[in-house]
Amino acid sequence: MTQCIAPNTKLENTGFGYTLSLIGGKYKMIVLYWLGEFGILRHNALHRLIGKISFKMLSTTLKELERDGLINRKVYPELPPKVEYSLTSKGQSLIPMLFALCEWGDNHRPNNID
Secondary structure, three states: OOOOOOOOOOHHHOHHHHHHHHHOOOOHHHHHHHHHHHOEEEHHHHHHHHOOOOHHHHHHHHHHHHHOOOEEEEEEOOOOOEEEEEEOHHHHOOHHHHHHHHHHHHHHOOOOOO
16 A cells, blocks of 8 residues: 655645545535535535535535535526536546445445444
């Protein structure tokens, strides 16, 4: 197995640290996962899929993901405004890793968990 981080290197100065800075947090990977599954989603649809998240926290998470170039936000000029979210190519490049985490969890979780 190769080492991602050389000894005595600050985590924030590594590719691993950069990746964590983009997807760290309670809901970012969940939002990316659902956008990877469905392609395009509106705010309320994401809120329903995630479940226990406040509208404010979801809005903050979406703004951070957009700022970091992982998702697109498309606003349609109508009343009330229609807003859709989708993955950028940078965001799409994370999806195979998220799906691999799902597979790893399925293969390693205890059998008694449904």
